[in-house]
Amino acid sequence: MAWKSKTRNLQVFDTELSADTVEWCPVLSSHDILACGTYQLQKGAGEESAAPSRTGRLYLFEFRRVGLMSPPLTELQRMDTAAILDLKWCHVPVSGQAVLGVAAATGELQLYTLSDSQEGGRSLQILSSFEVGADRLALSLDWSTGRMDSCDVRVVCSDSAGCVSVLSMAEGALTALSQWKAHDFEAWISAFSYWDTQLVYSGGDDCKLKGWDLRAGPSSPTFTSKRHSMGVCSIHSNPHREHILATGSYDEQVLLWDGRNMRQPLSESSLGGGVWRLKWHPTHQNLLLAACMHNDFHILNCRPALEGSGEVCPVVASYILHNSLAYGADWSRLSLEEPAPGSPPAVEPKESLAESGGHLRIQYESPTASFDTSLEDDAGRYIPDEIATPSTTHAAVPALECNEDAPSLSCLLASCSFYDHMLHVWRWEWAPEQAQQESEQ
Structure with a gap:
């Protein structure tokens, strides 16, 4: 059966400094929270030999369905920091609070808690930090809690x-x-194996992917793979299927592995750009999100490969509206049908677009001349997709379905790009052609 796929930009935010990492909070009470980190190399002032400095900024956002006429992303906080190379939320609360880990250019691993502010909102508060080593950059981090195990x-x-x-x-x-x-x-x-957290994987600029068993000590790896031909820069354990691992590299390949046999990957898919980050979908075991540096963001359907076909994982959706290096990307756990936690109920519009009159505005253009559009009213207010196309029935926006055999998926995502310092929030809808035809009749 053929599938229909559609991506649509919801909002663009200028982070001012180069954006390289973004992640939605996985803790249930805070699924509407998004964190974004930036990295800026500042040339040394004065003498030519002056050492450059690396600065950054940590942003905190809230996704709110306040009303159908307003862009959904609201900035809650910004903090100037050392340059940020990676950030990840702990998947479970720690002492009742969501905790964000940050890998900094100072060689520190920093922890922040998400707390209620005096003004009634939420903000990040520094909890602790740990220096992993002097004269080095902390490059990545992962939590052992990927299967929501605390x-x-x-x-x-x-x-x-x-x-x-x-x-x-x-x-x-x-x-x-x-x-x-x-x-x-x-x-x-x-990265951890989420199924056996005594197993750790690592990838380096020496083109090697390695496994480590913490019970045996790190004197020698459990395996060393040279299957990637360039530096290995992304690893993610599948939280839904035991033994399954995805890796990406500067060689533009995404490899799927069965951890019980690391001699040969299950499949190899070429994405046309260095694969900087990979993220398995939080509830759908076969969907993999890839940030491909020089070749945008892509969603892969890994089902055939994981069923043993050995086939290349087909790209079922691409998001191409960034103008620069595609670095950070993540899935949200929010359902697009329900209001975000803490958001007031959405107010139904009093009149349709046809009655009020809307103006088409180009939101953002890409170098390929592809562009995304939004609608605005006479006052310049944003008109979302759901109102823009009047219909005889007012069906709710489809919720995110966990069942892979469900007729449709509707997902919320965030991505960020480097030199153009942009954060995008977007949605992806995926449906069988048959179901789409039935809905249009």
């Missing part, structure tokens, strides 16, 4: 010296459990 909260972090560190968290403080030299050059990425 019994043993740990963090793995990789750095520019090629080292990997594993830390435990107790009473808000990080304690080093082990650190070792894992790669000859930068260790771009590190």
